[in-house]
Amino acid sequence: MIAMTQVMVPAIYMLWINEDTMQKIQRREKAIFSADLRRGFTLMEVLVAVMILAILIAMSVPMYERAVEKSRVAEVSALLKRISESKLRTMDSMGLTTFTASSFGLSQLDVTVPSSEDFTYSLYPASYPNAVCAKRSRGDNAGTIFLYLGETAPEYCASANSGICNEYRASGRKLFCQNKSGTTSCESYGLNSYSVGTCN
Numbered sequence: 087m088i089a090m091t092q093v094m095v096p097a098i099y100m101l102w103i104n105e106d107t108m109q110k111i112q113r114r115e116k117a118i119f120s121a122d123l124r125r126g127f128t129l130m131e132v133l134v135a136v137m138i139l140a141i142l143i144a145m146s147v148p149m150y151e152r153a154v155e156k157s158r159v160a161e162v163s164a165l166l167k168r169i170s171e172s173k174l175r176t177m178d179s180m181g182l183t184t185f186t187a188s189s190f191g192l193s194q195l196d197v198t199v200p201s202s203e204d205f206t207y208s209l210y211p212a213s214y215p216n217a218v219c220a221k222r223s224r225g226d227n228a229g230t231i232f233l234y235l236g237e238t239a240p241e242y243c244a245s246a247n248s249g250i251c252n253e254y255r256a257s258g259r260k261l262f263c264q265n266k267s268g269t270t271s272c273e274s275y276g277l278n279s280y281s282v283g284t285c286n
Contacts, residue, residue, distance in 0.1 A: 152274055155227065159275040162205055162220050162232055163261050170218045170236035172197040173209055177216075185215045187286065206285075213283030214242060221285045222266070227274055229266035233282040236260055250280050 172195040173185070182189055187210045192199045199207055203224060211219040216238040222230040235242060235250070239260050243251035250262050263272035265279040272279040 155274045166234035168197050208285050219285035227271040230271040231264040231285045233262045
C-alpha cells in the first residue's frame with residue numbers, strides 16, 4: 087500500500103504541473119491574440135490596401151467598357167442585318183430598284199426596330215442608298231457610324247474600287263465602321279475605320 091502511494095503521488099503531481107503549464111500557455115496565447123485584435127491596422131497598411139484597390143479598378147474599368155462596346159456592336163450588326171433584309175423585301179414589294187430618302191420609313195418595315203438611346207437607325211446612307219446604317223448616339227463613341235451593306239454588297243462592289251469594296255472582296259465583311267470625327271472610336275469595337283459617308 088505504501089509502495090503504491092509512493093508511485094501515485096509523483097504521477098498526480100506531474101499531471102498537476104502539466105495542467106498548470108497548459109493553462110499558462112493558453113492564457114499567454116489568448117493575451118497575444120487579444121493584443122493583436124486591439125492593435126488593428128496602421129495608417130500605412132490601410133493606404134497601401136487602398137492604392138492597390140485603386141490600381142485594380144483603374145485597370146479593369148476600361149477593359150469592362152471595351153467588352154460592353156463590343157457586345158453592343160454585335161447586337162447592332164444582328165439588327166442591321168434584319169433591317170436590311172426587311173428593307174429589300176419592302177423595296178421588292180413596291181417595285182423599287184433604288185431607295186431614296188422619301189421611299190418609306192422604318193415604320194413600314196416588316197420587322198420591329200426597337201427604340202434605343204444608344205443608336206439611331208437609318209434606311210438611307212446617302213453614299214450607299216440600298217444599304218442601312220446606325221449611328222452611336224451617346225457615350226464616348228457618339229457619332230461613330232456603322233454601315234451594313236448586306237445583300238447589296240455584290241451590287242455596289244461589282245466594279246467599285248473603294249476601301250470598303252476591297253475589304254468586302256478580301257474577307258466577305260458586310261459591316262463597316264467610320265470613326266467619330268477626330269477619334270479612333272472604331273478601335274473600341276475591334277473594327278477598322280472606313281469612309282462610309284453620312285447616316286441620315
